[in-house]
Amino acid sequence: MIEALRARVGGLERDDALLEPDRLRRRIDALDRLENHLAGGPSADAALHARIECLRATLEAANQCLYRSIREEIQRGAGAESMRGWAAAAAADGQASPPADGERYDYLDTLLSGVLQLDEPASGVAELAEEMVFYQPTPARHAFDMIRRAALAERDVLIDLGAGLGHVALLAAICTGARCIGIEREAAYVDCARRCANALNLDNATFVPQDVRSADLSAGTVFYLYTPFVGAMLDEVLSLLKRQAASREIRVCTLGPCTAIVAREPWLEATDVPKADRPALFCSV
Ligand SMILES: C[S@@+](CC[C@H](N)C(=O)[O-])C[C@H]1O[C@@H](n2cnc3c(N)ncnc32)[C@H](O)[C@@H]1O
Incomplete structure (x- = not known):
């Protein structure tokens, strides 16, 4: 041996x-x-x-x-091509095809964490209230997939509802011209995400330390949820999004168990058959 x-x-x-x-x-x-x-x-x-x-x-x-x-x-300001190149290479070698266990991590996550260098707070994180889901980042290949399929453009405002350390908003800000906002109740996560956005000169990424239920959602055109909450809290946020959709067309992108709940909303139409192991994209009707 x-x-x-x-x-x-x-x-x-x-x-x-x-x-x-x-x-x-x-x-x-x-x-x-x-x-x-x-x-x-x-x-x-x-x-x-x-x-x-x-x-x-x-x-x-x-x-x-x-x-x-x-x-x-x-x-x-020239990171988009390079990061998209890595996602394309991963897709070409089979890494990005939806695997059976859709929430596993791969080398794109190692790359993203090396690039972002987020310093996760070791302590001082507030306890979660009932129905709030603990922090876990979206696997990078799914974040790339969501960014590509939502075709985020300069006119878009992506809002990550329960943004954690901000991976999705930061990556979307790097790869697209969209304005990207992360709303996160944990102030220590927001501080980390802001430090990263500053260090990388990402003027189009901002982070708000707030409960999603009391946040201003009026700028959003695309809302992302990686199951940040469940139960009545998810229902309440879906009604807030429905209210936004009454005045303009919005898109909602989901990953994880919340997809099945969002798919039941009659005011949303899936752009594709929603699958549990990749982001699902819905348009308001
Ligand atoms: C599963 S993580 C998702 C993190 C991030 N969206 C991503 O995909 O990388 C869920 C996050 O939602 C946050 N969260 C839960 N309930 C929230 C609420 N009511 N308002 C704001 N953030 C919330 C949690 O603190 C946690 O960081």
Whole structure:
């Protein structure tokens, strides 16, 4: 077994192509495997252990270099092409096709987290009231899918209802000319999202620390819900959206269990057959 590991480590050390920026997926796979070995504790072969540590640091440095260059593109206002390119590449290699367990994460999430560098608050997060759903980010491939299918344009205002750390609004602000607003009850998450938007010069991304039920929804043309709440709270927010739809056409995009509830709203029409494992898009009628 140790011989096989030595051979695998040697193969990775000799594979110069692995350090090329676009080999992110292979690097992340290799890093996962190396980290599994390291998690097993110090090996009997100290030299091999040191080589694995060194390889891990080299691969991680290549990733950090890639994330830095994408951040610089975004700061110059030129991040859309690069980020869309990564989503297209992931789709081409089968990563983005809806998997059976639709809420799993993949290397696009590692990329997005390296690019955004959100510093999740370690503590000081307020307890959730009944019917509010705890924070969990939309898997990146679904955020890309939603942005592509909603064809967000400059005239659009995307509002993420229960935005968490702001992944979806930040990514949409990077990839499109739309104004993107995240409404989130947890002020510590809003602070993180705002710091990220400032660091990346994303003037079209704003974050509001508020309960969705008392927020101003009047600017929104596309509303996103990754099941932020359930039960009567979801019903109440759906009636607020219905009221918005009385004065203009809006679209509602959902992911997760709330899709089935939203699909029952008679004032909304699905653009496609809603599926549980990918974002669903509805238009007001
Ligand atoms: C499942 S997470 C979704 C995060 C984000 N939309 C995303 O897709 O990455 C749900 C978020 O909704 C927030 N939330 C729950 N109820 C809320 C409410 N009434 N008003 C504002 N935010 C709420 C939670 O704090 C949590 O961050």
